[in-house]
Amino acid sequence: MHGLRWGDALVVTLALALVGSAFGLVYTPAGGATELVVTQAGAAPRHFPLNEPRTIGIEGAAGVTTIRIEPGRARCLHSPGSQNICERAGWLERPGDMAVSLPNRLVLQVRGPGTDFDSMHF
């Protein structure tokens, strides 16, 4: 019967490092927003990473909602409706921040690690 060899020690060390980093990633305290989730009536939620600047358009029942994405934040630039509720929400940057366009039947919400709610009351 053989004892443990140096290769075994290496495998154990690597495995421990993998477990440590996995838990490190998952249990890091909530930071900034990392993704925009667009929920629209009748469609599966769409996820957009908040990594690089770009502008996207989402087709809805009343027209196009234009969204500006920048690293760590997003905002509704223009959306159909007379009250500008979606635009007035401003930059969404803290995880959980949201904007709603009822004419286009969509909800924009930015999320980050460990901050998801089961539902939003407004």
Add this chain to the structure above:
Amino acid sequence: MSARRPPLLGPRTFLRLLLAALLLLVLAACGRDGPDTDRLTFQAFGTLVDLTLYPAGAHDLALIQSELSAELDTMHRSWHAWEPGPLTETNELLALGEMFSAPASVLSLIERAQEMERRSGGLFNPALGSLVAAWGFHEHEPAGPPPSADELAALLADPPRMADIELDGMHLRGRHPRLQLDFGGLAKGLAVERSLDLLSELGVEYAIVNAGGDLMTLGQRPDRLWRIGLRDPRGAGVLASIGLGAGEALFSSGDYERGYEWEGKRIHHVIDPRSGTPSQGIASATVLHIDPTLADAAATTLMIAGPEQWPAYAQQLGIDHALVVLEGGSVELTPAMQARVEFRRNVEYRLREPVADTDVEPAS
């Protein structure tokens, strides 16, 4: 001399077991933030309905959406205040002053509305549909103009009340020619309650029905409380979070919901029956209760009551958990509500105990 016994756990076996345990730990870490609920979002009841179902992957989502959407749309048509349907027909018949057989779909709302009017000392009054219409809110995109001073005075002289409806079994009689029902401050509560009943019938054990931001829980997921974010009525952010157990409803009434600009002033849809004008002083009122219809009506009542009197009306309606955001942005809440919410930003708040107030019209 006895033979040496082999070790219980050889180094190789130990290594394999260790690696298997580490693999399980990695899987546990990876699974922690995966979605454990299914979400369904669709348009129904004139608003955005967001359904949360626990656990993920355990339900026939297409069936649930189609059944719930149909049920909500039926209620929406039945209770619509100005599109032709059972409620507009009821309003026409009430104005005639003769006894008639009421549509069953409307009867339960009338009964609840009469109860809420009594309990709120008349501050919650769904018989004033003509006043709401005069402010331009019987339109899908309200734009004004507001009523003139003369129009308003005429509407407020001897105003109709829910008590002006005589109820005899399934039969109704209107005793006020200007009585017009508008269940805008009440119907969503009953709709959410019925949606939960339907989900139960479809075999759902744990869910949240959220209709345009107002919501109620069905059961409590076994691992923890439901986590709800309360959106700041004056911004995009989350004002607070709250944990909900089984069968708890969270309803708000706010000046941001429906309204229009008129001569530089924001006109919102919650009309104070005392003045005949949009309520003032409170930007939003939030109520937590196990009865969603009461929570819905109470949120409207507290908003109308205003910054001075809302705790007295909360006491009169039997509401322990309430939170209001004043027009200036400051927060007031009951001690019971304070124990339930966790503010997500720096909030200066004032505690207000629900207490009786002799200046408030008592329940009749």
